[in-house]
Structure formats: C-alpha cells, structure tokens
Amino acid sequence: MIRSLGEPDAALVGHALGGYLAWTAAVMRPKLVRRLVVSSMPHPRRWRSAMLTDAQQTAAGSAVWGFQRPWLPERRLVADDAALVGRLMRDWSGPRLPDDEAVAVYRRAMTIPSTAHCSIEPYRWMVRSMARPDGIQFNRRMKRPVRVPTLHVHGSLDPVMRTRSAAGSGEFVEAPYRWRLFDGLGHFPHEEDPAAFSTELIGWLKDPEPDR
Template sequence: MHPRRADRPDASSVLLAGPWVHNDYSTNGVRLHVAEAGSGPLILLLHGFPQFWWTWRHQIVALADAGYRVVAPDLRGYGASDKPPRPYDVMTTAADIARLVSAMGEREATLVGHDLGGSVAWTVARFRPDVIARLVILSAPHPRRWRAALVSDFKQIGASSHVFGFQTPRIPEQRLTRDGAVEVGRLMTEWAGERWASTVDFAEARERYQQAMLIPQAAYGALEHYRWAVRSLPRPDGVRYTRRMSIPVGMPTLQLHGAQDSCILPTTAQGSSRYVSSTYEWQTISHTGHFLPEEVPDLVTGEILRWIKS
C-alpha cells in the first residue's frame, strides 16, 4: 500500500535534534540543507543511497570535538535539500558541493564521501581540485572503475541489479516507497555487515532512512542520480565525463572498503589508485559491509583524523 501524500513525512522530519545545528545554503541554483557543528578547518561529509545526512551522526560530533568545522549536507534530491525535476548528473551534484564550500565562507575542505557521496567526492576532486585539501572515500570505487564494471564485470553487474531496476520511469519510485518504504529496509539489510545488522542501532537507522525516503519527491531524486549514471554510459555527456575522469586527482586520498560489501564489491573498488597521482592508501575493513560510517564509526572517525594530520 502506498501512503497518501498527506500521510507522508515532510522534509522537517530529517531535522533531527542533537549537538549540531541545521542550516540551509544556496549553491549552484539549489538550496542544500546541512547539519553542522564545531569550528576550525572544514570537513565535508557526503552521504550515499538510500540515506541522508544522518549517516554521519557519529562523525559530526567526534570530529567537531577534535577541533574541526564539520558539515554534513543532504545531497540534492535527498532529505531536506531541494528536489528539482532535473538535473541529477554527477557533475552538477559535484558543483553543488564545490560551491557549498565558498557559500559557507571557506576556501577548501577535507572531503569525505560514502557510496554515492564517494562518487561525488571523486568528481569534485577532479573538476574542482582548488577546493579540496584531502580526500577520504568509503565504499565507492573511482567512477571509471564503477562504470567499467557495470558493462564488463558479471559479479558487479549482479550486485548492481537494483541500479538497472531503477531505470524505468515511475515504477521504481512506487516500489521504493511501498508499505512504508520497506524496500529501503530490505536493501540496507542485504548490504549491511552481519554484526551491525543484528543491532538496535541498525533497526533504528533503517527506520530513519525508510521514513526519509517517503518525503515527497525524495525517491525520485534518489533514483535520478542512478538513472543518469546508467543512461549516460553511451551518450556524449557520459563519454565526456568518463574521459575527463581519466586524469588522476592530485590530492592525498584514503580509500576504505568493507570486506563484506555486497553492494560495491571490493574488487570493483580496488584499482582506484591508478586515478590518484598523490599519496594513496587502501584499507579493507574486516567484518563490515557497505555502511562503514555506521558499522564502525570510531574506526572511520579515527582514520579521517589520521589522514588529515598525516
């Protein structure tokens, strides 16, 4: 059963209280909602699918306490940020984030991205290296690795069956929001590591993400990112993007990946080092699945701080 629009939560439902403040910034023609805390050098935390800024609730507090200004935006189409009809290509989303840095009165940031946010972070680093000091990538291959795997790696094609299922109009939105967005919970259960999936924290987070996907137009926005990623593969805009991404990024890059990640296979993400011309480090995190910021929050926080200070 689909909830009636009047029964659905609105964007205010993701303005969750905590030791942070909620702000809106105008950037690249859209309004982005952020949760932020602390003062000092800027750290930007970019969430993935099917989540919103809440992914980073542990890191926001810990990194702010360590002396940083920590900002976790909702990407366009998600949470309390604008959900325009278009565009949802990764270059536009990357421009949102690059311009967010200046909109907040900052010159550069350490950029941390998970899943979709990782793809956006790779793209910002390539298109706007002037605003990025260091890069931390979680559960996300370099875009050229992922785009190649979608057409050549049968194991990753199978793991990405949901992405191909997102390509038709309207029906995927209905499937994603049916019965209280139970499909969101199913995907999270499938992709999470066993240890986290059996906890109360996982059950609570899953409920948060299901509710957030019921915000009007949130499912559409979330899916449009993936529609562009697949549909652009043979198109001129996608070919140009892939070609530009062949040039390595020039800032120190740390890449973390869960050993049990069944959404983005570790073998797909490995090899991203060829697209980094600066210091690069890869870590496989044992006993973890796709959702590293929540499955191993202390480890992720510690690695971000180590990478910034190294």
C-alpha cells in the same frame, strides 16, 4: 556549498553515490577539495569498466539496473513507510547490522517528498549516459588524475560493490593514497562500525603525512 560557508576548500567525504560525486568533485573542482575520502565506491572510470566487463559486478549491481525503470523504483522506495530502505540496509550490510534507530532515520528521510526521485535519477544518468555524448565526455574528463591526498575505505563483505571493483582506484590518484579494507563489514562501514570508521577517518585527516 563550500564557498557559501565562506571556506576556500574542504575535506570531502562521500559514501556510495556520494563517493562517486566526491571523486568527480576532486577532478572537476580540485581547488575546492583539500583531501578526499571515499567509502564503498570505486573511481567512476573503474566503476564503469567493472559494470560493463565484470559479470559478477554486473550481477552485484543489479539494483542499479533495476533503477532504470520509470516511476516504479520511486514507488517501491516509499511504500510502507520506506520499508524497502530498511531491507536494503540490512541485506547490504555484513553481520554487524546498522542499529534500528539509524535505519529509522533513513526510512523517514526517504519519505520526504521528491527524495526518492532525487535518489534514483543519478543512477539512471550513470547508466543511460554511458553511450551518450555527455557520458562519454564525462568519462574522458575523469581521466584527469586526482591530485589531493585520498583515503579509500571499503567493507570486505560489500555485496553491492565488490572489493576487486573498488581496489585499484589508486591508479587514478597522483597524490598520497591510502586503501583501507574493513574486514567483516558490508556496504555501510560508517553505520555498521561507526567507532572504527570515525577513528580511521579522523586519524587520517589529522595525519600531516598521509602517505606514510
């Protein structure tokens, strides 16, 4: 996508599963990523370790385990005009809930044909590949350090991805790394407090010395 837009590289921003992909892109295609911003997702190796060894994170990530069943998760996501999407967004947020208009947009998006399946399949791969050759190879390749400036954003009340699971991802970054914990926010900092999130993001992207 970056190359199709005629750009040599980009500042890549990803949330949750998008953050997992952003971490991966920065390692696998470093020449395409100028700066990296990840929200609500630890580095893939840290995620894997937490899900396998931390009982509290395993319980917090119960939705990921539930996604492993065939067909049923997709059906639940789209039932009643994707009502489950709205419930999850509110259950996984802190006290500052996403506004109704934003939730409605996400619900409508989930009802687009094949969207539910495409949103579930990556989580199935993340779990099912752990003991398979493709997952083992991926985990080994992700030992390569991230070598671009990285901003890591997290909500202190995130019930899905615990703070201690995300914190420490800087050990995989050999570049300026900034950890930003938003007090009172949950799994969706960009929707719960868009002004604060955007201010942090834009300020960091404009900072010529992000390691300060």
